[in-house]
Amino acid sequence: MNTQPKLRWGILGAARVNERLLPAIVEADNAELVAIASRRPGAAAETLAKYAPQQQNVRCYNNLEALLDDR
Numbered sequence: 001m002n003t004q005p006k007l008r009w010g011i012l013g014a015a016r017v018n019e020r021l022l023p024a025i026v027e028a029d030n031a032e033l034v035a036i037a038s039r040r041p042g043a044a045a046e047t048l049a050k051y052a053p054q055q056q057n058v059r060c061y062n063n064l065e066a067l068l069d070d071r
Contacts, residue, residue, distance in 0.1 A: 006032040010067050014038035014047040022051040035059040037067035 009025050009032065011018065018036075025031045033055055036044040044060035052058070061067045 004030060006030055008032050008034045010035040010037070010070065011047075012037055012064050012067060014040065014043035018047050018051050022047070026052050026055060033058050035061065035067050035070055037061035037064045039063060 007030060011021070011033070014036065022033065025033045033052060035058060036048055037060070038044040038047070039062075041062045044062065048055060048058055048060060059067075059070065061070075
């Protein structure tokens with residue numbers, strides 16, 4: 001059992017790099033995807049659905065500042 005805390009990820013942007021980044025975060029035992037933000041309305045949710053659809057409770061923001069303000 002892994003007792004180390006997980007590194008919590010908030011992704012700024014819905015770029016194509018997420019094609020490799022998001023699945024790697026999801027598969028890592030020591031990582032947790034918690035949020036994605038994009039300046040394009042709806043793009044964060046689309047990116048999540050495309051590259052990490054099995055993730056529950058990931059917050060999606062339509063502006064970068066909202067993610068940066070999220071604890």
